[in-house]
Amino acid sequence: MKKPNARRHPLQNVRAFRGALLRWFGETAKSYPWRETTDPWEILVSEIMLQQTTVTSVLANRRFENFLDEFPSIEIIANAPEEKILRAWEGLGYYNRVRNLQKAARAVLENFEGTFPSDAATLETLPGIGRYTAGAVSSFAFDQPSPIVDGNIARVLSRILDIHEPIDSTSGQKKIWQAAGELLDQKNPRLFNSAIMELGQTLCTPRSPECLICPVRNFCQASSPADLPVKKPRKKFVAVEEHAFLHIQGGKILLSLGEDSRRKGFWKLPLREAERCAHLEPASKHRYVITHHKVTLHLYRSDPGDLLDGEKYHALTELESLPIATPVRKILVAEQ
Numbered sequence: 001m002k003k004p005n006a007r008r009h010p011l012q013n014v015r016a017f018r019g020a021l022l023r024w025f026g027e028t029a030k031s032y033p034w035r036e037t038t039d040p041w042e043i044l045v046s047e048i049m050l051q052q053t054t055v056t057s058v059l060a061n062r063r064f065e066n067f068l069d070e071f072p073s074i075e076i077i078a079n080a081p082e083e084k085i086l087r088a089w090e091g092l093g094y095y096n097r098v099r100n101l102q103k104a105a106r107a108v109l110e111n112f113e114g115t116f117p118s119d120a121a122t123l124e125t126l127p128g129i130g131r132y133t134a135g136a137v138s139s140f141a142f143d144q145p146s147p148i149v150d151g152n153i154a155r156v157l158s159r160i161l162d163i164h165e166p167i168d169s170t171s172g173q174k175k176i177w178q179a180a181g182e183l184l185d186q187k188n189p190r191l192f193n194s195a196i197m198e199l200g201q202t203l204c205t206p207r208s209p210e211c212l213i214c215p216v217r218n219f220c221q222a223s224s225p226a227d228l229p230v231k232k233p234r235k236k237f238v239a240v241e242e243h244a245f246l247h248i249q250g251g252k253i254l255l256s257l258g259e260d261s262r263r264k265g266f267w268k269l270p271l272r273e274a275e276r277c278a279h280l281e282p283a284s285k286h287r288y289v290i291t292h293h294k295v296t297l298h299l300y301r302s303d304p305g306d307l308l309d310g311e312k313y314h315a316l317t318e319l320e321s322l323p324i325a326t327p328v329r330k331i332l333v334a335e336q
């Protein structure tokens with residue numbers, strides 16, 4: 001999309017750039033539950049939850065509010081059993097996120113007497129908290145001048161400054177973070193970070209940026225915005241074949257506690273080697289994607305004469321309260 005010729009470079013006109021962005025945000029800011037709070041625990045929960053889960057999905061199912069109803073403080077989550085926190089996170093995927101939330105809560109209690117540090121560098125020492133999350137908690141909860149860069153902000157900044165290095169490369173990341181720091185409004189870091197993130201969510205979108213109504217169009221250096229940001233080639237999915245049994249007897253179902261990185265702490269269907277099932281006819285076949293794996297699961301009914309380590313019978317009535325990965329739960333619902 002063609003843009004006006006008289007563009008002012010944002011880094012040479014930072015005050016005007018910030019002013020244009022904040023005026024627009026003041027008029028159009030969306031209302032989200034995590035924008036109604038400055039409690040660092042609540043901000044941290046929202047930031048961790050919104051990594052790899054869309055805003056729409058979190059809002060639609062009240063996942064943020066429900067999680068905080070169950071774990072309203074770091075003391076409560078610090079003492080909760082893992083099974084309970086996994087159950088509360090079920091369906092959101094990437095379960096190490098909630099394990100790290102618990103570890104971070106414990107670290108705040110043990111190392112900071114229960115009070116969150118406000119500066120990004122100290123926040124980054126907490127388990128599972130990277131540079132982005134540290135900056136987000138620091139700026140959103142404490143209004144500290146800490147820059148943040150997530151996918152939306154990286155896209156906006158790469159376009160505004162016409163950066164053609166891959167944003168997921170070391171040098172690209174360095175440039176983007178530097179730009180985020182230089183453009184950040186030191187007096188209004190909470191508002192500025194929210195505004196630039198929202199610009200990426202609403203107008204400066206991946207495929208069709210709405211440059212004609214963009215509040216910072218007169219500063220934007222990109223000649224071909226839709227071609228930015230540049231990214232490194234994508235990691236390929238790994239195809240996995242699994243052979244599982246649906247074995248139910250006397251109102252009980254045989255399940256296995258996952259130990260592999262994809263499903264640690266979650267109950268799954270008992271798996272067997274392909275050779276062990278070669279003579280059997282699968283009752284059904286299921287395909288699903290989990291992390292970077294494309295799984296084809298061949299499901300057989302009944303059998304296990306043998307029980308393996310980690311396998312246990314559970315009453316069918318218990319299924320609702322057990323942590324079970326979403327694809328497996330869907331198979332159970334479809335097959336029972």
Ligand code: SF4
Nearest residue numbers: 204211214217220225
């Ligand atoms: S919407 Fe267009 S003008 Fe605005 S920052 Fe994105 S690419 Fe630039």
